[in-house]
Amino acid sequence: MTQAPRIQASNTQAPKVSIRNLYKIFGPRPAHALQQVLGGVGKTDLLKCHGHVLGLQDINIDMQPGEITVIMGLSGSGKSTLIRHLNRLIEPSAGEVWVNGENVLGYGERKLRRLRQTTMSMVFQKFALLPHRTVAENAGTALTVRGAARPEILAAGRKWLARVGLAGYEDHYPHQLSGGMQQRVGIARALASDSEIMLMDEAFSALDPLIRTDMQDLLLELQQDLKKTIIFITHDLDEALKLADHLVILKDGYVVQQGEPQHILLNPSDPYIEDFVSDINRARVLRVRSIMADVARHDGPFDGDVRADDTLESLISLSGGETCKVYRVMEGDRQLGVLDMTELLPALVPARTGKRAMG
Numbered sequence: 001m002t003q004a005p006r007i008q009a010s011n012t013q014a015p016k017v018s019i020r021n022l023y024k025i026f027g028p029r030p031a032h033a034l035q036q037v038l039g040g041v042g043k044t045d046l047l048k049c050h051g052h053v054l055g056l057q058d059i060n061i062d063m064q065p066g067e068i069t070v071i072m073g074l075s076g077s078g079k080s081t082l083i084r085h086l087n088r089l090i091e092p093s094a095g096e097v098w099v100n101g102e103n104v105l106g107y108g109e110r111k112l113r114r115l116r117q118t119t120m121s122m123v124f125q126k127f128a129l130l131p132h133r134t135v136a137e138n139a140g141t142a143l144t145v146r147g148a149a150r151p152e153i154l155a156a157g158r159k160w161l162a163r164v165g166l167a168g169y170e171d172h173y174p175h176q177l178s179g180g181m182q183q184r185v186g187i188a189r190a191l192a193s194d195s196e197i198m199l200m201d202e203a204f205s206a207l208d209p210l211i212r213t214d215m216q217d218l219l220l221e222l223q224q225d226l227k228k229t230i231i232f233i234t235h236d237l238d239e240a241l242k243l244a245d246h247l248v249i250l251k252d253g254y255v256v257q258q259g260e261p262q263h264i265l266l267n268p269s270d271p272y273i274e275d276f277v278s279d280i281n282r283a284r285v286l287r288v289r290s291i292m293a294d295v296a297r298h299d300g301p302f303d304g305d306v307r308a309d310d311t312l313e314s315l316i317s318l319s320g321g322e323t324c325k326v327y328r329v330m331e332g333d334r335q336l337g338v339l340d341m342t343e344l345l346p347a348l349v350p351a352r353t354g355k356r357a358m359g
């Protein structure tokens with residue numbers, strides 16, 4: 001029997017979800033096609049010469065408890081295929097999926113049902129609310145599925161609707177609500193299930209930009225209290241950078257780069273990522289903590305205090321654009337580091353890996 005994945009050196013806690021050497025090939029003879037892929041055949045040639053689609057290739061990701069892992073990529077990069085492996089809506093061609101230290105590929109019917117109904121909940125792009133049930137009944141769906149009594153279902157529905165800002169709408173029907181409100185019901189429904197893991201597949205992509213921003217803020221606010229393990233799929237880089245604790249960028253079914261979003265922005269590993277992040281408003285996204293220097297670099301005097309989580313945009317505004325200033329970086333009462341404004345300018349210019357020139 002295979003062993004649970006080891007804890008990586010940089011993390012002290014076991015991952016909630018681990019994906020190991022995962023491959024998915026669509027077509028009549030995936031095992032044969034897999035041998036071609038392992039022998040070095042790429043996505044284009046696999047389709048052209050062997051008539052199979054390479055959906056995912058050698059995916060390895062650890063998703064930490066209480067964190068938001070964002071899977072980001074353009075259309076066709078493999079995001080939906082990947083997320084559907086987590087609750088085994090899709091079976092892999094090779095590899096392992098571990099949840100809470102158990103390989104879910106070894107699960108029988110009963111454990112799989114429990115995984116889908118109790119351990120994981122899902123928030124869908126198109127809300128997927130039941131049109132003839134009230135909003136409170138929709139929010140309580142997970143309890144209905146588990147066979148709970150009606151008062152319990154409605155109480156849970158009410159509780160979580162209030163938490164997502166929909167108190168007073170319990171007896172409405174979905175069509176009476178706006179898109180943003182319907183997705184709030186979708187989130188309430190996932191939260192009422194009390195699952196440890198939430199899968200969110202392009203959950204905000206159908207919403208207008210302002211509503212979408214509201215929903216992102218709501219999710220971050222809920223997450224501060226609830227600390228769920230969230231796997232969030234998006235094709236929008238701004239959304240990914242805003243939400244992710246851990247960002248995974250997919251292209252043609254493989255992981256191009258993964259890590260802390262600010263680190264990726266400052267250290268793109270490859271020309272594809274450079275291009276991807278080149279249009280981002282770096283001043284608005286980057287935080288002081290990502291570019292500050294060690295406390296020992298400067299022992300004062302300082303031109304003032306800033307917080308480690310302040311954006312560079314707010315710093316530019318504070319300094320009046322002067323590059324000769326030096327700030328003390330604080331987290332609560334503790335000094336974390338030093339921010340010399342001369343360090344800020346290089347961070348605003350996109351980094352280049354140098355690989356492009358070499359072709």
Ligand SMILES: Nc1ncnc2c1ncn2[C@@H]1O[C@H](COP(=O)(O)OP(=O)(O)OP(=O)(O)O)[C@@H](O)[C@H]1O
Pocket residue numbers: 026027053054055073074075076077078079080081082235
């Ligand atoms: N059932 C299937 N049969 C054949 N090919 C498939 C199937 N499902 C997905 N694919 C292919 O696998 C690759 C990944 O598709 P997937 O839908 O996971 O991408 P995605 O990043 O979620 O795209 P989108 O953002 O458009 O939903 C694509 O090349 C797609 O055409």
